[in-house]
Amino acid sequence: MLKKMSLLGLLTLVLLLTAQTFAAPAVITFLSPETDPSSIKVDNSIIAAFEKSHPGVKVKLTHANLNDVLPKLSAMLRAGTAPDLAYSSPKFVPPLVDQGQLVTMDDVFKKLGDIPRKFVTVNSKGRIYDIPAAQEVRLLYYRKDLFTAAGIKPPTTFDQWLKAAKALTVDTNNDGKIDQYGISVTGAPPEVSYDFACLLWANGAELFDSKLRVAIDSPKAVEALEFLGKLKEFSPPGVANTTYKDVSVNFANGVAAMALYPGRMLLNIDRYNPGLAPKVGIVPVPYGPGNESKKPLTHTAINNFIIFKTSKNVKAAKEFVTFYMQDKQYLAFLVGSAPGHSLPVRNGWLKNPDYFADPAIAKWKDLVKESMDYSFKYGTDFLFRHPGIVDPYVGRATADPTFSREMNRFISGESSAKQALTATGEAWREMFGIK
Template structure:
């Protein structure tokens, strides 16, 4: 049989149409097969092995709805922000927020009643940024915190004690820098991203005060930032490492003697160095200073565009309020996270000894969470200024003045409309 050009093109077109009509997107899986409505539940991609299987197992164990887990790599915040604008987004989603504008824009559902009776059991520091005008908009899943990892042996060899002030940290980083190893790793951008407001809290200030005003309009702020600049200028910082601060690889590969990272990295660090490491809070600076530890929490939120609001809320309550066994497994079995429930955190055996216990103690004594009023616009303005101070040696006072101006404009925008 000869194949004419027309037959060939026609067949091709027909096949193309068939393919285009196919509905298998390869995104099934993780379905619980439970009775009831179908709910889609989004998670960002966790780095720790086993987490994905775990959340799919939890979803499969729920029998009142058919929960489909989507494990989403890539820019998760952007993906959820865009998905919330449409009806095809998730019903339940994990969010590093929600942001004030998402709450105000009515994009997430009020979850206050899910926490009836157990609200006091949730860590108040991480619950505060999920709360707006007395209503709760997401259920905190686990508490994440950042700490400074250091190698005990390297500090001892250099005759140093663990740095207790920011000045000591600057000196220690300089002393520990050798031809092969840098003193400190604050992320590939020199710390502007991950440190954020931490140096300000270490100087006894804050990002936004309790009254909703700018919290760092103070000369101590410029002094603290200038010291972070010193770390960069003295070439004590590791920059351009293959993995960023959230991954302990740079520390484990001995590219740096100290690294700012998350508590989640602790199992990997302990595997590499045994007992030869310790953790510290960000050290205090100046007379009014106090050590600072940033804590935060991914929360489970319900999209306001879901068609099954009641079912979605019940599922969130089941997973993140009632099923403490799943919460414990999620927090402690893969990486190290502190359970968001204080009763669970107290019983968490892996967190009661060694550096992990120190870290947990720091989080209760020195923990701070970015306030809800610290909006992305404020964060960008501050982070740009911090980057210019650290990398280009811009004058911290002048940079901070312009940030204070922008942040107070932003604060008055978000507080004007809420009243």
């Protein structure tokens, strides 16, 4: 009898061990808008290292274009197929929190320990629902050599900016054709709204005011869009179809003397014209006549991690975020995906010797440090405009095609600045039921 019981116990143990051996691993679905080959390569290397150190977990990387992230997430949430984890934007956090879609991340934030609280998205619950991962800083890139040759200084005001753009739009070889333009600006939707947001804030205007009323059609906003129209006159032809990438190529190849752009510009200079590097300078976005503070700004866009409540693997997803943000992986992310574009948000990295000594950063060290200094001094973003106030509208508003479509109609000469912004403002009031 005892022998039979021993055999039965042994058989049970074998079956249990076999079941554990062949149990399906936990799968984390990770949605990212970073579709650049170098970014995908870095993500896959971090995923491989995580899976090696967490043998019971697999990470499935999926992608959506940056402009399609919100629509794709909305569709997935409605269908009950949301990812476990997403690399996202703070603009999407407040409405997702209000809908009860996100997991709190206070524990991960505390464990990492050195991310400034100001980078965490303000929300109606007062908890931490996102982990800031990187900052992208949009600045005015300019050609130091061309400014020196023309005897002009980098601009600090709209008026100086326009004069510089005009002075640097020239026929350099006297063949009767302009071959160097003062600036290159975006005009193609949806990217035209990127430049306009900077000019809007620089002129003291807002998309929504501190009482969450639509403000995009205010006189100061109209003045900012009219200024963009003036800059357009000193930009290469075809502005209405000029994309975000076109702007960086125009600057890198010497077609334009200025460009409003984030740090990915450095990557494109390395790619298209590496000899240009010593001739490149940066300054914050100049301020307009409507800006009573007379302070410049930088558009500091935060990228973050969020985890959805529908996830069946919340613990594993949090472990992945923590792993991703730790030193070895974080360095690989910062220097491997888009060096100089994705800048550190962790305080411990502001003077990290390994980061600044990395070959991808070392040649741009001064510009990267300058970008970070400007960001901490002048940085703003859609959800930083009114400290302590939760804006539930801005994510949907900026993703609404009306915004970029009306900007493009203005750039194309189909409407005035006032008409374009009035149409946008009315669409938003109807969308959100704001009187």
